[in-house]
Amino acid sequence: MQNLIEIKGVRHAFATAAGPLPVLDGLDLAVAEGGFTAVVGPSGCGKSTLTRLVAGLLIPDEGEVWLHGAPVKGPRATVGMAFQNPVLLEWRSIIDNVMLPLEIVKNSLSKSEQRDRARYLLELVGLAGFEDKRPSELSGGMRQRASLCRALVHKPEVLILDEPFGALDAFTREDLWQIMHDVKEQEPFTGVLITHDLREAIYLADHVVVLSGRPARTQYVLELTPGPRSIDTLYTPEAAQMLKDLHTQIRIAQGRKEGDAA
Amino acid sequence: MTLRKIGVPLAAIVILLLAWEFLVWANGWPDYKMASPSDLFPAYVQYWDLFIVMGWQTLWRTIAGLFIAIAVGIGLGMIMGFSQTMRDALYPLLVGFNAIPKATVVPIVALLFVGAHDFNTVLIAFMISFFPIAVSISIGLSTLEPEYRDILRSLGASKTTIFWKIALPKTLPEFFGALKVAVTLAFIGTNLMEIVSPHGRGLGALFDSGKTNSDYPLMFAVLIALAALGIVLYYIVVFLENIFAGWAERNPS
Incomplete structure (x- = not known):
């Protein structure tokens, strides 16, 4: 390899x-x-x-x-990053936060394809239905999951x-570990x-x-x-x-x- | 909900006016010592045309001064926010400039640009109000967490993109906080110039003529008119803040 x-x-x-x-x-x-x-x-x-x-x-x-x-x-x-601090933009909805890298990285996706891609990732990490919420309305673990979607949206x-996961409580952290494995299988x-x-x-x-x-x-x-x-x-x-x-x-x-x- | 939002402040104003009226009445003060609210209405009726003309002059100069303060304040704030060297160089100068009482600058400006009354007034309104804007923008930009920048930079975003997508929106709540302070300061600046310069215009000049003619109800009427204008401008800023930076307000839940 x-x-x-x-x-x-x-x-x-x-x-x-x-x-x-x-x-x-x-x-x-x-x-x-x-x-x-x-x-x-x-x-x-x-x-x-x-x-x-x-x-x-x-x-x-x-x-x-x-x-x-x-x-x-x-x-x-071709790099995606996520930090201990989820650094979501407070003035954007969750889905607009996830789509941020697509506004910067050149890609051939149409606006609706971008939305579909973001929606798909949010569903993958269990955030379906939270697309239009503001980051301040989400818990720490959910914000971190959204941050993960943003890091992956442009297929890095x-x-x-x-x-x-450093700032999360032990149980939330274990949930996110499992999500990481699931994500890696779907989105290598x-x-x-x-x-x-x-x-x-x-x-x-x-x-x-x-x-x-x-x-x-x-x-x-x-x-x-x-x-x-x-x-x-x-x-x-x-x-x-x-x-x-x-x-x-x-x-x-x-x-x-x-x-x-x- | 809306009834409460309008009713409560309105009731507060009425109570204040009644208390004022009572204070004057109970002490038996003549109107050359302290005018009462009931003295103000005749003053407004008598000089209504003047109030409209002068009030408009005060208002447009204040707004013009504010716009210049916003432009210069944002410019200075950006320079200081992005460059540590410029911040070190400019901060002491700005603080020193801000510490000079603007009342002492008024006669200097009036002599410097003799006769240019509109220009002088706008200049003082600007000089007194740009400082909080410059400071808020520079602090907002310089305290941007490095992770925000890294997220975009790692994708190859330019400095301009980072500014428009992150730095500017993130600074807006601080900017509007400063703008609220600047609005009231700009009014002070405008009136300083209007009162001090001879043959002035605007509400400040009206106040001055009330003083010359010992028309005390008129002087008080001008003060109340200024307060009303200040409230209107302040709430315009609040309205804009809700549109552009409403996300910063946490919803009580």
């Missing part, structure tokens, strides 16, 4: 008042077409910087970012999720998920990448069997072992040894 996203030896530093602050140092990442990679690591280790690299919003100081066999030189319309090759995409939640990582992804503390490099990669799962898979001994391994790796990334007090 060809790698859709290929990141090789990326270094990047932010200019601050106190001098350059290195955030990424020797980052490697490869995501196969149709793959779903979760990225975990200590907070502030540069995970969000990674999403900006893939989206072409940031050009690294050193190293290469390849998307579909071409180096990334700037933003590309790559879906970047930056802690999209290549995904990069940034998360703090190890259970979320092993439930959704087929690869889990652990980044080291700042400046971040690739520290550990866990491979899982791809394909849809049910929530029960999280309670198997294999899942417990994976969580334990990842946890150990995070501790190492934080600079603590196993057994140290938190």
Whole structure:
């Protein structure tokens, strides 16, 4: 399988008042077409910087970012993004929010085809009947689902999720994990998920990448069997072992040894 | 619902007028000390033509000043909102300019452009009212969450597209909040100039002539007319706000 996203030896530093602050140092990442990679690591280790690299919003100081066999030189319309903050436009209805990318990305869809596409996605995530509501009338989980539809409406090759479920309660989050699996079956995409939640990582992804503390490099990669799962898979001994391994790796990334007090 | 919306403020006005009338009557004040509402009606009847002419002059100059304030305020706000350097450079200047009492600027402007009464009045109305607009636009633009920009930028949208699709609509509630303040300020500006400059026009000049002739009911009548104009303009702004930024108001549920 060809790698859709290929990141090789990326270094990047932010200019601050106190001098350059290195955030990424020797980052490697490869995501196969149709793959779903979760990225975990200590907070502030540069995970969000990674999403900006893939989206072409940031050009690294050193190293290469390849998307579909071409180096990334700037933003590309083939990327969809969703953040922890759903950032829906309050003055638009839900369906108009979902259709926003179609107003910017060149496409051959007529206005009514655009509406149909948005309607179809909203139905897929369980928001049928909420098309004409304002974002302020929806719950946090529903807003996040609408944000997901907006990220997918222009059929992006790559879906970047930056802690999209971080602000939701545990049960809503589990619902959305299930929805992610359903969506991926209907609307195949290549995904990069940034998360703090190890259970979320092993439930959704087929690869889990652990980044080291700042400046971040690739520290550990866990491979899982791809394909849809049910929530029960999280309670198997294999899942417990994976969580334990990842946890150990995070501790190492934080600079603590196993057994140290938190 | 509509009865309540109109009836309650109307009742408040009537109660205020009655209290005022009672206060004057109970203290036995003559009308050169404090005119009462019942003194105002004869004043309006006697000078009705003047009120219409002068009121219109005050109104159009205030609105003209406001429009210039909106244009300049939005321009300055955009410059400061998009550029940190310009914000650092312009903020102290603007705050300093705003801190100067405009009453002290009136004679300077009147001397600078002698005889250009309309121009001077519009100028003062503009000078006194553009500051809140510039500040609100600059704050609205500079506090735009980066995720909003990233959503559009990652799709390859230009800066202009981001401004029209996100930055501008998102700033509208702040803009209308500032415009409400600016409306009342612009009235103050117009009247300062009208009162101070000799051979002035507008309600301010009418007030001044009332003062010269010791016609106290006329002076009070002018004040009430100004208040009425202010209320009308304010609610026009509220009306526009409901159309263009009504989404920002949370529906009680």
